[in-house]
Amino acid sequence: MRKLPMVLLATAALPMAVNAANTEFSFGGFIKMDAMLSTYSDGDIAPANIGRDFYVPSTIPVGGQDEGADLDYSAKSTRLNMKTVTTLEDGETVTGFIEMDFLSSPGGTEVVSNSYNPRLRHAFFKYDGLTAGQTWTTFMNTGALPETVDFLGPSESSVFVRQTQFRYTMGDFDLAIENPETTVDGAVSDDGMLPDFVARYNIKSGNSNFAVAALVRQLSYEDAVNNVDSTTAMGFGINVSGKIMIGGDDLKLSLTSGTGVGRYVGLGAVTDANLVNGDLKASKTTAAFIAYRHHWTSKLRSTAMYSMLTADYDSAAPTTSTTDISSVRVNLMYNPVEPITYGVEYSMATREIDNGANGDMSRLQVSAKYSF
Structure with missing residues (x-):
């Protein structure tokens, strides 16, 4: 991040400078260009689909008759953020953070302008052990994510959710209450009356780190339009990373x-629950990845990884539900100078649904990234 003296801020906006005399502002982010050549064994992905921007397992076509192929160029993962640190009279600090990028948002077409609307990624502040706002779920360990050219990489097995929460940190323990959302038969149900509860214990040993997280949540569904009464079920999960x-x-x-x-793992590839005879039947999910990164030189490195997800549903659930996804990928990353990274990555993925239909995807991706 780049830090701006308060004199410069005062020149641009005097009222803000007066009200934030004890606040330090930092700006950062990166510019990233991606080019992807993708092939599919059982169909194609529509041009506006998010699966054309990065690897989203549930978008792999299955059961189709024809092969598909796409070539995509994009700078939508470009990211901007601002951090503030305010020093209080007692010496304590309040830290704020806001970040945006341009993925998964509407805007101009690729025909002329390629204009895309910004989207909110993070908006939170920290004070005296409390984190309040939108950021990574406490169920997620960002330190375990491997380095990839793709936006996420092992998407099917990664816990990956940003949402509004209250989190309290006590040393190596994190306790949080987070926004509840339930996916039922692939649709979102916004009827939860209890927050999702998360506890995480962080373990550090030298440069290595581990985290053990537990999740308890109430699944909830109501459909007044179709005369479906409110129904609930409990969800439980654990992550070790x-x-x-x-x-x-x-x-x-x-x-x-x-x-x-x-919804916490696999970018929503598995629905939280199915509605069976008016009752919610929770799905069962197991997902894992392993990734090894080797440094060839001080400027050149590679990561190889394997990722998988399996899901089980009630026998009366829709037969189009995803049951198995796996992928492998390998990349080469090069830093000619510190702020610039060039990358090339090859990945292969397979998706299967409950009725036995399946499909494959292969993707070659190159990127150029400037961090500031």
Whole structure:
């Protein structure tokens, strides 16, 4: 991040400078260009689909008759953020953070302008152990995510959710109440009356780190239009993840297992529950990845990884539900100078649904990124 003196801020906006005399502002982010050549065994992905921007497992076509192929260029993952640190009279600090990018948002077409609306990623502040606002779910360990050219990489097995929450940190313990959302038969039900409860214990040993997180949530569904009474079920999940240093290399891994945790893992590839005879039947999910990064030189490195997800549903659930996804990928990352990273990555993925239909995807992706 780049820090701006208060004199410059005062020149641009005097009232803000007066009200924030004890606040330090930092700005950061990156500019990233991606080019992807994708092939599909059983169909194609529509031009506006988010699966054309990065790997979203549930978008892999299955059961089609024809092969598909796409070539995509994009700078939508470009990111901007601002951090503030306000020093109080007692010496304590309040930290604020806001970040946006341009993925998963509407805007101009690729025909002329390629204009895309910004979207909110993070908006939170921290004070005296409390974090309030929108940021990564406490169920997620960002330190275990491997380095990839793709936006996320092992998407099917990664816990990956940003949402509004209250989190309290006590040393190595994190306790949080977070926004509840339930996916039922693939649709979102916004009827939850209890927050999702998360507890996480963080373990550090030298440059290695681990985290053990537990999730308890109430699944809820009501459909007044179709005369479906309110019904609930309980969801439980656990995630164990971390990074192990092996000399100058690192091994990253994650294991998630639970009932009714579908939206927390795999970018929503698995629905939280199915509605069966008026009752919610929670799905069961197990997902894991392992990734090894090797440094060839001080400027050149590679990561190889394997990722998988399996899901089980009630026997009366729709037969189009995703049951198995797996992927492998390998990349090469190069830093000619510190702020610039060039990357190339090849990945293969397979998706299968409950009726046995399946499909494959192969993708070659290159990127150029300037961080500031």
